[in-house]
């Protein structure tokens with residue numbers, strides 16, 4: 001019952017939570033949801049301490065209201081901060097921390113319970129054989145966790161201040177130049193693929209590609225929703241200037257351009273554009289914060305396949321953990337202690353392996369392929385538990401492997417196939433669907449167990465879920481390959497482009513989501529500044545001009561440098577003519 005009241009609100013709430021996150025932003029929603037978690041845990045602990053079961057139930061429901069939606073906002077935060085960078089690694093670390101919590105909970109709670117009457121404890125908390133002490137320890141941990149949400153909000157604020165300072169700098173610099181080509185920043189934004197007019201190198205691909213792919217797409221399909229919005233507002237910042245460049249390409253002057261002749265999402269991104277960039281950083285997007293069928297359609301085929309896969313695969317893992325103890329004791333006749341250790345194996349493997357799997361995924365991609373591998377491993381695991389007597393430690397190890405690989409691959413995949421402005425919706429919907437599966441499957445498992453009186457049929461049921469997951473994962477690979485193969489490609493720049501020049505070249509053509517031609521791989525809110533700097537630096541290295549120009553150097557030197565660049569571009573233009 002205590003688990004059910006946690007789950008029931010989450011059949012719908014993460015979806016509403018996701019939309020709310022898109023509306024009010026990351027910090028406030030993170031604080032709000034975690035406040036529910038703290039209050040819920042407090043009520044639960046109070047209810048247990050005072051023997052008031054209804055209060056405990058209310059506490060668990062309140063905890064559930066915040067818990068899963070907090071998971072959604074945290075996914076969105078990681079996706080925003082790490083898109084095009086080490087996203088799988090960041091999410092892998094998140095998995096390690098959360099599953100370490102699960103393991104510690106499994107080990108610590110019985111320990112605290114056993115020692116809750118120890119003499120060393122102050123008399124007001126000492127109470128032998130009473131679970132409330134363990135639950136109050138959980139409450140303290142929730143309060144500490146709440147402190148991190150405040151820390152995150154402060155971090156977001158200080159990043160905004162950084163943006164503001166950088167914008168001021170950029171505005172000063174751009175106002176000294178009157179044409180786009182002479183601006184110190186905007187080359188990637190003003191150039192057009194194929195014209196050769198700017199003489200740009202392909203090393204500027206991360207940003208250049210956003211403009212060009214939007215252009216190409218629009219040539220084929222007419223103006224996209226993204227560029228329509230960009231045209232109207234000067235871009236959102238999410239496209240790293242792509243939307244602005246598309247607007248510029250369409251002959252429109254972005255509102256945020258401030259007379260820089262199309263500096264676009266770069267230094268021209270001040271005024272309303274600057275506000276939009278800030279909103280992007282905060283995870284706010286008012287346009288997507290109301291439900292419309294259009295938004296659901298925009299999520300795309302790969303997103304829906306990922307969602308179905310998430311429902312079936314998680315339903316074949318987490319509900320299994322609930323019955324694993326009893327299953328191991330009845331089938332293998334194990335003791336309670338040994339069983340306790342064995343059932344923590346999958347989570348232990350996830351704790352240890354997730355960050356490394358994340359790094360591997362960032363480096364090599366293969367997300368959709370890994371979903372196939374994980375589904376296969378899970379299928380093998382359930383069949384071996386159903387029909388063999390091989391050491392259960394082996395089966396639980398393969399389950400841990402399947403679970404870690406699967407979780408490391410699926411959560412970052414979501415962010416690659418949906419628009420960054422709908423990340424809250426996307427993570428909310430997949431989490432709500434997942435909770436639907438996690439709510440229904442235990443009921444089916446109970447019914448199968450009652451009807452057959454054994455766990456064989458239950459394991460066959462779990463194996464069937466894994467099989468469905470396998471089929472979905474194979475279809476996902478096909479659909480993804482047809483639409484550009486973004487899921488199986490590596491992250492755009494797993495480290496600085498200075499160290500991995502080929503990655504930068506790759507980025508423009510390989511990483512863009514097929515649904516988002518034009519967003520490409522750069523972080524949705526940073527590219528207008530930091531990535532421009534990186535592309536700028538790479539360009540300068542390639543052109544041999546690195547060191548002649550920097551923000552700190554005197555204006556005169558910058559102007560000289562700009563003149564040189566203009567001259568080079570003119571020469572290149574003449575050369576091409």
Ligand SMILES: NCCCC[C@H](NC(=O)[C@@H](N)CC(=O)O)C(=O)O
Nearest residue numbers: 068071074075091098318407411431
């Ligand atoms: N960034 C999302 C990470 C989710 C990790 C995932 N947790 C969940 O799916 C929860 N919604 C459900 C749960 O924890 O039971 C996990 O694999 O732990």
